[in-house]
Amino acid sequence: MQSRYRVEGMDCASCAQKIDTAVRRIEGIEEIAGSATAGTATVSQGAEVDLSLIKTRIESLGYKVSWKANSNQTGKSYGNTQQSVFGRDPPIRPRPAKLP
Structure with missing residues (x-):
């Protein structure tokens, strides 16, 4: 199984x-x-690992952690995108115009 954390x-x-x-x-x-x-x-x-234990371990180091399960936990397929971590589309940044 795989899980992603912010x-x-x-x-x-x-x-x-x-x-x-x-x-x-x-x-x-x-x-x-x-x-x-x-x-x-x-x-x-492994399937036997409690996901909250991973979150708690990282938080014990002084970090703020949030997570969202991916396809291995929920049956939904989000792919490997920023949306699967943050629950929204990534920002679109325009490319700067080329100067002549």
């Missing part, structure tokens, strides 16, 4: 590594990929 306050590689180390110590965690630039963590875990 982690507020994770804004550097050191923060991401701290979260990685703490979450990997939970029995049943298979993989974790944290992104400081996106402020997200994607965790692959």
Whole structure:
């Protein structure tokens, strides 16, 4: 199973590594990929792992965490998009005009 978390306050590689180390110590965690630039963590875990334990572990480090289950938990397929994490479409930013 895989779950995605939004982690507020994770804004550097050191923060991401701290979260990685703490979450990997939970029995049943298979993989974790944290992104400081996106402020997200994607965790692959066995079915026996309580998702609230992962959230609590990250919060114990001083971060604010929110999560939304992906297709492996709900049966709905959101894909690997920002919408599946934040529940809304990502902002569309226009490209700057090229000057002659």
